[in-house]
Amino acid sequence: MSFLFEYQAGQQEQAAYNFNADVNERNAKAADQEAAQLVFTEEQQIVQFREDFQDLQDATQQAYRYNGWIAEEGTPLKVALANAQEADAEIETRRYNAAVGAQTLREKGVESRLQGQLNRMYGKAAATRGKARAAQSIMNTATSIYAAS
Amino acid sequence: MKVPTYRQQTAATEKTGATMFSVQANPGAMSAGLRAVGDLFAQAEKTAVNYYAEEQKIKRQSELDDAEFELKQELQQLEQDQTTRTPNDVLYDQPNKGTQGFASIGQQKINNILKGITDKRVRQAFKKNARDSLNTFTINVNQGARNRLIDQNKANGFRKADQFMDDIVMGNQAQRTIANEKLFGDPSKNIVGHYEQMAADGYIKESEAAKLSRTAFVSVRDRAQKADAAILESNTNKRVNIAGDVRNRTVQERTVAYTDLVADINKAVTNNTITADEGEKRKRAAADDTVRQTFLGIMTQAPSAEAVVLQIAEGDIQDPVMQSVINQMDVGDQVKLIGDMFTLGNKIDTERREAEEADEEKADEENKKNFQKIINVDTTDAEAMTAAKALHKELLKDNFYTAAERNAAEKRLGLQKTTAGTDIKTSKDAVRALNKADNDNTLTVALVEKFADKLSTTDYNAYFKRAITEGKEGRTAAKGLIGSRLRYNEFKDSNNALGDASDAMYQQSMFELDDWLNTPGEGAGATYQATVKKAREIIASNDVEYKQMMGEALTSYILGQQRTMPGLPSDIEAAKVFLQQRLQSDPQNPLTLAVVQTIKSYEKLLRD
Numbered sequence: 001m002s003f004l005f006e007y008q009a010g011q012q013e014q015a016a017y018n019f020n021a022d023v024n025e026r027n028a029k030a031a032d033q034e035a036a037q038l039v040f041t042e043e044q045q046i047v048q049f050r051e052d053f054q055d056l057q058d059a060t061q062q063a064y065r066y067n068g069w070i071a072e073e074g075t076p077l078k079v080a081l082a083n084a085q086e087a088d089a090e091i092e093t094r095r096y097n098a099a100v101g102a103q104t105l106r107e108k109g110v111e112s113r114l115q116g117q118l119n120r121m122y123g124k125a126a127a128t129r130g131k132a133r134a135a136q137s138i139m140n141t142a143t144s145i146y147a148a149s
Numbered sequence: 150m151k152v153p154t155y156r157q158q159t160a161a162t163e164k165t166g167a168t169m170f171s172v173q174a175n176p177g178a179m180s181a182g183l184r185a186v187g188d189l190f191a192q193a194e195k196t197a198v199n200y201y202a203e204e205q206k207i208k209r210q211s212e213l214d215d216a217e218f219e220l221k222q223e224l225q226q227l228e229q230d231q232t233t234r235t236p237n238d239v240l241y242d243q244p245n246k247g248t249q250g251f252a253s254i255g256q257q258k259i260n261n262i263l264k265g266i267t268d269k270r271v272r273q274a275f276k277k278n279a280r281d282s283l284n285t286f287t288i289n290v291n292q293g294a295r296n297r298l299i300d301q302n303k304a305n306g307f308r309k310a311d312q313f314m315d316d317i318v319m320g321n322q323a324q325r326t327i328a329n330e331k332l333f334g335d336p337s338k339n340i341v342g343h344y345e346q347m348a349a350d351g352y353i354k355e356s357e358a359a360k361l362s363r364t365a366f367v368s369v370r371d372r373a374q375k376a377d378a379a380i381l382e383s384n385t386n387k388r389v390n391i392a393g394d395v396r397n398r399t400v401q402e403r404t405v406a407y408t409d410l411v412a413d414i415n416k417a418v419t420n421n422t423i424t425a426d427e428g429e430k431r432k433r434a435a436a437d438d439t440v441r442q443t444f445l446g447i448m449t450q451a452p453s454a455e456a457v458v459l460q461i462a463e464g465d466i467q468d469p470v471m472q473s474v475i476n477q478m479d480v481g482d483q484v485k486l487i488g489d490m491f492t493l494g495n496k497i498d499t500e501r502r503e504a505e506e507a508d509e510e511k512a513d514e515e516n517k518k519n520f521q522k523i524i525n526v527d528t529t530d531a532e533a534m535t536a537a538k539a540l541h542k543e544l545l546k547d548n549f550y551t552a553a554e555r556n557a558a559e560k561r562l563g564l565q566k567t568t569a570g571t572d573i574k575t576s577k578d579a580v581r582a583l584n585k586a587d588n589d590n591t592l593t594v595a596l597v598e599k600f601a602d603k604l605s606t607t608d609y610n611a612y613f614k615r616a617i618t619e620g621k622e623g624r625t626a627a628k629g630l631i632g633s634r635l636r637y638n639e640f641k642d643s644n645n646a647l648g649d650a651s652d653a654m655y656q657q658s659m660f661e662l663d664d665w666l667n668t669p670g671e672g673a674g675a676t677y678q679a680t681v682k683k684a685r686e687i688i689a690s691n692d693v694e695y696k697q698m699m700g701e702a703l704t705s706y707i708l709g710q711q712r713t714m715p716g717l718p719s720d721i722e723a724a725k726v727f728l729q730q731r732l733q734s735d736p737q738n739p740l741t742l743a744v745v746q747t748i749k750s751y752e753k754l755l756r757d
Binding site: 053056059060063064066067076079082083086087089090093094096097099100101102103104106107108110111114115118121122124125126127128129130131132133135136139140143146147 | 150151152153154155156157158159160161162164165166167168170171172174175178179180181182183184185186188189192193196199200203
């Protein structure tokens with residue numbers, strides 16, 4: 001009868017590995033979602049930054065105008081363009097950083113998936129080992145019976 | 150108013166987004182399944198190999214066991230066979246004789262079995278074990294053979310000793326001398342005795358040799374004495390035969406024989422072959438035997454044996470040898486002798502008389518048959534008539550006929566003169582009277598004769614035959630009646646006293662009946678009824694005597710049974726109780742059952 005326990009042990013070990021694999025898969029998905037959330041949040045902030053930067057440009061033109069300067073030509077224009085360039089660089093940097101952060105999170109997900117795959121492979125091997133040990137147990141019992149008979 | 154400007158706030162990260170994976174496959178866990186499968190196959194392979202090895206081991210062991218068993222059986226059989234071979238054949242190979250010893254035959258058996266074994270290891274193991282087995286068997290068998298060899302020599306020694314003893318007792322003088330010297334030795338010639346030599350050869354002990362030698366000496370002496378006594382006995386008997394032979398020997402020869410007989414006995418006493426007492430006994434016995442034999446000779450020569458005894462009893466002894474010997478006998482022996490001789494004489498006379506009567510009866514029977522032949526003769530056959538007439542003459546000569554029978558015979562043979570053509574016609578009265586008599590079993594020859602004048606020749610002959618037949622039937626019925634009353638058939642086959650008594654009474658009764666039947670004026674020509682009636686009278690008249698005879702016979706029978714059945718009381722009632730007790734312990738004892746049956750038969754006889 002001991003072969004049944006060997007078989008069941010293999011099955012349970014496989015179930016444990018499969019559970020761990022499911023957890024890994026879930027973590028991978030969570031990492032993917034986190035990566036997406038990071039990019040989304042960064043885009044939200046970039047929109048907010050654009051509004052804040054427009055306010056800044058408006059304030060700059062107002063200052064030039066207050067000082068008697070024509071805001072749409074000459075130096076004020078150049079300053080406005082320089083500010084705009086800086087703001088664009090800011091946005092691109094922010095996007096780049098968000099992409100890198102998302103990439104990092106996705107990498108974590110990949111690792112989790114890989115771990116999950118490994119766990120499923122371990123599970124399969126455990127099941128196979130359980131079956132083999134069960135067969136071995138049967139064979140031992142049969143040999144003992146033969147020997148005894 | 151100051152003009153605000155904008156400068157990039159965020160610096161680009163230095164990170165690439167790539168991370169170092171910590172995931173690593175565990176080779177042990179990954180290969181656990183395959184390793185387990187590998188273990189499984191390894192286990193299977195090991196099991197298969199073990200199984201194969203075990204099977205081989207069992208197969209070899211089985212083959213070895215079979216071979217060893219076969220060898221054991223062969224050797225046991227061989228061992229048994231050795232008991233019938235001579236010890237030397239068992240112990241040694243003898244090429245000249247073409248025989249092999251046990252060890253060689255056993256080795257052959259081993260070789261034969263080895264031929265059938267193909268497995269090397271089995272052969273090797275068998276060879277070793279077989280050698281051990283053969284050695285063990287050989288030791289036992291050889292030991293047995295050596296013991297037998299010794300026994301054989303010892304037995305031969307004893308056989309030789311017996312032969313020497315026989316020669317000493319029964320050989321001639323030369324044989325006796327040689328055998329005596331060999332058996333007991335002769336110190337003066339430095340010859341060792343036979344038993345001493347056996348002791349020297351180690352077959353028996355010295356003390357045993359001395360004992361055997363002494364025993365042999367005593368045995369030889371006793372046997373010699375017995376042999377001499379036997380010779381004396383034989384010579385005595387021969388001389389008694391001569392001394393008592395009154396018919397063929399002269400008085401001289403008989404006297405010498407008796408004198409020598411006495412002298413021999415005296416000599417045997419002197420030589421210690423027999424004791425003085427034994428000598429006296431022998432002389433008395435020889436005298437008694439001589440006189441009895443002489444008596445017998447004289448009695449058988451004399452017409453009446455009883456008369457001879459009476460004559461001698463009165464002292465009138467004509468034979469000188471008997472006269473001499475009888476005077477040497479003591480009075481008691483003489484009285485006994487005369488008593489015995491009287492019984493014997495009576496028996497001789499009775500037997501003689503019975504023999505004569507039997508002869509007469511036989512002659513009478515023969516005459517009756519001849520008479521029947523005459524009555525039944527075919528009158529048309531001339532040859533038969535001639536023969537019948539010759540028989541008629543014989544019957545006349547023997548005075549056989551009664552008047553009626555003679556008349557009938559002569560009538561049948563045509564010897565009576567009759568008038569030709571005047572044969573009588575049978576009358577109805579005669580037929581009626583004769584038929585009635587026939588029916589009543591009272592038909593007789595005399596009655597037929599009474600009506601002879603009223604019967605035709607044919608009817609006369611027919612009634613005559615019927616009368617004769619009825620007379621015979623009457624005798625047969627009477628005989629059966631007597632036999633039945635005496636329970637003759639029950640007792641006659643026994644060989645005890647009751648059988649003798651029954652037989653004696655039956656013969657006596659039949660004698661009385663036949664005597665009556667043959668006496669003219671009494672039973673001659675008697676009817677069936679009259680014959681049966683006479684039988685009843687005979688039975689009644691003998692009844693008391695018969696019961697007394699049987700009572701005495703039963704007592705004698707019981708006394709005789711006491712030898713084989715100690716404790717059997719002579720009283721019948723006590724004997725019955727005794728027998729009943731014996732039957733309770735042993736219901737199937739044939740001896741007891743026979744005695745019980747005899748007593749029952751006797752008691753039935755008394756009740757009848």
